[in-house]
Amino acid sequence: MRKKLVASLLAATLAIGTLSGCGQSNNSTSSASGTSSTESGPVDTSEEVNLTMYLYGSEGVANQDVLDELNKILKEDINATLEIKYIDYSDTSTKYPLLWASGESFDMAYSSSTAAVTYQSLARQDVLVDITDMLDTYAPTLKEKLDSEAWDSMKVGGQIYGVPSTYSEFTAYGFVSRDDLMEKYGITSISSIDDMEAYMDAALEDGWTPLNGNSNLGMDMYRMFIALTSDWIDAPGLPTTGPYLAGSVEDPSEIFHPAFTDEFVDFAKRMKEWSDKGYWSKDVLSASQDDKDNFYNGLSASYISHQPDWTGSYGTQQEKLPGVETEFYCFPEENGKIIRKMGCENCTVISKNSKYPERCLMMIEKLMTDERCYDLFQYGIEGRQYEIVDGTVVQPEGYDAEKDAAGFAGWALRTDELNLPMATEDPRRYTLNDEWKEVAIDNPYVGFSFDSTNVSAELSAIANVDASLGLQILLGKTTQDPEEAVEQYRSQLEAAGIDKALEEVNSQYQTFLEENAANTESADATSSSSSSAE
Amino acid sequence: MVKPHVHLKNFRRELVRKRVLFLMIAPTILFFIIFCYIPMPGAYVAFVDYNMSKGIFGSNFVGFKNFEFLIRNGDLWRITKNTLLYNLAFLVLGNIVQVILAIMISEIGNRWFKKISQSVILLPYFISMVIVGYFAYNLFSYDHGFINSLLTSFGLEKHDFYSDTGIWKYIIVMFKIWSGTGYGMIVYLATITGLDREIYEAAALDGASPFQKIRYLTLPLLKPTVILLILFGLGGILKGSFDLFYNLIGTNSVLYPETDIIDTYVFRSLVGQYNFSQGAAVGFYQSIFGLVFVLAVNAIVKRVEPDSALF
Numbered sequence: 001m002r003k004k005l006v007a008s009l010l011a012a013t014l015a016i017g018t019l020s021g022c023g024q025s026n027n028s029t030s031s032a033s034g035t036s037s038t039e040s041g042p043v044d045t046s047e048e049v050n051l052t053m054y055l056y057g058s059e060g061v062a063n064q065d066v067l068d069e070l071n072k073i074l075k076e077d078i079n080a081t082l083e084i085k086y087i088d089y090s091d092t093s094t095k096y097p098l099l100w101a102s103g104e105s106f107d108m109a110y111s112s113s114t115a116a117v118t119y120q121s122l123a124r125q126d127v128l129v130d131i132t133d134m135l136d137t138y139a140p141t142l143k144e145k146l147d148s149e150a151w152d153s154m155k156v157g158g159q160i161y162g163v164p165s166t167y168s169e170f171t172a173y174g175f176v177s178r179d180d181l182m183e184k185y186g187i188t189s190i191s192s193i194d195d196m197e198a199y200m201d202a203a204l205e206d207g208w209t210p211l212n213g214n215s216n217l218g219m220d221m222y223r224m225f226i227a228l229t230s231d232w233i234d235a236p237g238l239p240t241t242g243p244y245l246a247g248s249v250e251d252p253s254e255i256f257h258p259a260f261t262d263e264f265v266d267f268a269k270r271m272k273e274w275s276d277k278g279y280w281s282k283d284v285l286s287a288s289q290d291d292k293d294n295f296y297n298g299l300s301a302s303y304i305s306h307q308p309d310w311t312g313s314y315g316t317q318q319e320k321l322p323g324v325e326t327e328f329y330c331f332p333e334e335n336g337k338i339i340r341k342m343g344c345e346n347c348t349v350i351s352k353n354s355k356y357p358e359r360c361l362m363m364i365e366k367l368m369t370d371e372r373c374y375d376l377f378q379y380g381i382e383g384r385q386y387e388i389v390d391g392t393v394v395q396p397e398g399y400d401a402e403k404d405a406a407g408f409a410g411w412a413l414r415t416d417e418l419n420l421p422m423a424t425e426d427p428r429r430y431t432l433n434d435e436w437k438e439v440a441i442d443n444p445y446v447g448f449s450f451d452s453t454n455v456s457a458e459l460s461a462i463a464n465v466d467a468s469l470g471l472q473i474l475l476g477k478t479t480q481d482p483e484e485a486v487e488q489y490r491s492q493l494e495a496a497g498i499d500k501a502l503e504e505v506n507s508q509y510q511t512f513l514e515e516n517a518a519n520t521e522s523a524d525a526t527s528s529s530s531s532s533a534e
Numbered sequence: 535m536v537k538p539h540v541h542l543k544n545f546r547r548e549l550v551r552k553r554v555l556f557l558m559i560a561p562t563i564l565f566f567i568i569f570c571y572i573p574m575p576g577a578y579v580a581f582v583d584y585n586m587s588k589g590i591f592g593s594n595f596v597g598f599k600n601f602e603f604l605i606r607n608g609d610l611w612r613i614t615k616n617t618l619l620y621n622l623a624f625l626v627l628g629n630i631v632q633v634i635l636a637i638m639i640s641e642i643g644n645r646w647f648k649k650i651s652q653s654v655i656l657l658p659y660f661i662s663m664v665i666v667g668y669f670a671y672n673l674f675s676y677d678h679g680f681i682n683s684l685l686t687s688f689g690l691e692k693h694d695f696y697s698d699t700g701i702w703k704y705i706i707v708m709f710k711i712w713s714g715t716g717y718g719m720i721v722y723l724a725t726i727t728g729l730d731r732e733i734y735e736a737a738a739l740d741g742a743s744p745f746q747k748i749r750y751l752t753l754p755l756l757k758p759t760v761i762l763l764i765l766f767g768l769g770g771i772l773k774g775s776f777d778l779f780y781n782l783i784g785t786n787s788v789l790y791p792e793t794d795i796i797d798t799y800v801f802r803s804l805v806g807q808y809n810f811s812q813g814a815a816v817g818f819y820q821s822i823f824g825l826v827f828v829l830a831v832n833a834i835v836k837r838v839e840p841d842s843a844l845f
Binding site: 093097100101103116117118121122125126127214215239241281282283285286287288352452453456457458459460461463464465467468469471472477479492495496497 | 583585586587599600603606607608609667668671674675676677695696783784785786787799803804805807808809812
């Protein structure tokens with residue numbers, strides 16, 4: 001009898017647990033949507049609001065302290081407080097899209113044209129607040145401070161749905177080598193692919209694996225190929241996880257797939273040669289550690305990455321390879337193809353589910369233009385997380401990572417104007433940036449967002465071909481002769497529907513150009529200087 | 535033929551009489567209702583061009599367009615075949631190993647040794663496949679792998695495992711059995727423990743040897759459990775063990791011809807795109823295939839061995 005009682009109690013508790021679990025979540029959503037605001041009029045900040053923002057990354061131990069500090073200012077100035085929610089880096093490809101699909105109620109989020117679900121597709125699916133007409137009223141300073149090209153890059157169908165970052169970054173890829181090894185091998189500088197080969201050959205003889213990476217190396221090789229080949233630049237259309245499309249600076253309106261060119265055959269042959277020589281390990285396709293990690297652990301003689309990544313690893317370099325200096329051979333530089341980063345690659349958007357879009361915009365303005373807020377958000381509390389020595393952000397003396405670690409992945413809110421160089425960054429970042437600012441060209445595809453709905457089946461099929469034979473070609477791992485492999489790759493791409501995809505991209509881009517031309521004509525009266533499409 | 539209201543009346547009487555039992559099963563039923571039956575209409579997402587702001591039922595209906603990418607490259611048959619064969623191998627070999635080990639463990643007299651070996655066999659079940667992937671890499675890597683180091687020290691030629699397509703089907707099945715045996719074995723062990731001891735005593739009196747007892751008592755008595763578990767397993771026959779394949783094979787496309795299953799194929803196709811509908815289309819295909827398969831096999835079982843059929 002007693003046993004029976006215990007059993008039924010247990011069952012009851014379980015049942016209640018299940019029920020109440022549901023009830024709770026129901027309650028919270030209903031109460032959240034129940035308090036709808038009826039705020040109108042220009043800038044009414046009488047009601048105190050708490051706004052949530054989703055960012056990548058995880059919470060540092062002292063993040064709340066920094067936020068508390070920041071909220072004091074925000075509350076005083078705009079009567080609003082900020083709450084950050086985090087999406088761990090490892091979950092960005094899964095949780096980030098779900099965040100939008102689930103209809104969760106939040107206010108702001110990080111967005112990017114390269115995120116798992118892109119800024120453009122969010123805008124097109126109508127889940128973002130159109131801020132075009134709100135800027136003048138709620139964020140006049142912000143509107144003025146960010147240049148018009150950055151705003152232009154945010155346009156989807158002529159409307160703006162997010163606030164771009166204006167932090168100058170040039171994600172130009174290049175080859176990172178070690179000074180000490182170069183000296184040992186008698187190589188004074190690396191400024192061409194032949195120099196690279198000389199360096200890697202010498203390293204190979206010296207017992208190194210020159211590019212000890214994993215399968216990601218394949219796409220690095222592809223980027224190198226595009227950057228080093230005549231005036232080709234990256235073009236939209238295919239996901240950048242595999243061989244993507246290209247256009248030329250001269251005539252960007254003709255987007256093509258590089259695999260169908262003779263240059264690609266030569267590239268495939270070279271990659272086969274590199275692979276056979278042993279520039280990367282035999283089982284590179286299954287290796288887990290990438291070339292950059294191996295480089296800083298002294299297991300690879302070089303690596304390939306982009307400039308901000310290289311300069312940003314300066315701290316790691318000093319810690320792990322003391323006394324070693326690095327050199328960077330930038331691929332697109334010699335052909336004059338340094339491209340300005342588009343604002344929409346890092347931006348902040350407001351969710352349609354937000355009850356206070358106006359206040360969100362005001363908050364974004366504060367975070368990007370008010371120096372006190374900017375420093376708190378980007379660097380932390382002065383004296384605890386950072387100090388400024390000679391205009392550089394350094395870690396203070398008593399910094400204890402276990403107690404003081406704080407930081408937000410607030411890249412999307414950075415601006416050139418308020419940004420300070422950091423001690424963990426190679427100072428060459430800023431000299432290079434200054435140099436490149438002079439020569440950088442505009443991305444002809446700024447503002448163009450490809451709508452892939454009509455060709456989604458083709459894109460999935462192409463992605464599969466790319467991940468199989470495509471990747472093998474990029475790393476010279478094909479079982480057959482490279483020429484034959486390219487031939488086969490082409491026919492597989494054709495079967496997957498590359499022609500239809502190309503046609504779709506090109507016709508959409510053509511429409512975009514025409515619309516843009518019409519817009520600039522009508523805007524000429526107001527003498528707008530932005531003409532990103534030309 | 536019983537009239538429906540009699541059924542209902544019987545059911546109500548049962549409900550009152552065995553209320554504790556019903557209460558105990560309630561959480562499970564609730565679980566299935568909440569997590570399996572209520573979301574089921576959502577499978578409709580496989581037939582629409584999903585738009586976040588319009589929702590699943592508001593999006594435009596597109597028919598079978600979302601299934602198109604599966605057939606476009608003519609890969610559907612290859613990956614379906616691979617998935618089927620792998621799962622059959624897992625199911626058949628897995629169950630054989632589990633039954634053998636369960637019988638062996640149940641025959642062990644030493645309590646202490648019994649417990650230890652049971653735990654040791656179960657342990658791999660709790661090891662994440664990500665870790666297993668690293669194990670495999672450290673075993674089979676060309677430059678520093680354990681096996682290749684061993685081969686070199688014996689003066690033999692190195693073997694490039696990660697370019698050898700043929701060998702991986704054995705490696706994958708081996709790892710699957712290694713990781714799954716302990717868990718499946720427990721079910722059989724429980725069944726064996728629950729078997730009527732008196733039959734065994736009677737057999738011992740008749741002079742049956744331990745092997746005869748296994749052959750003529752344990753195995754026949756285990757048969758219903760084996761059939762049940764295999765029938766359950768068949769439902770998921772088209773659902774691959776994504777974590778196993780992804781962590782062992784990952785991006786190594788050289789091995790795809792023999793190691794590509796539906797789940798890895800779909801992952802590769804859709805990972806760069808944000809497309810719920812195509813993903814759901816594949817899930818739909820797998821579920822329907824599994825359902826048909828279970829119904830078919832169950833029908834066969836019903837013919838051959840009516841008592842062991844599921845329904």
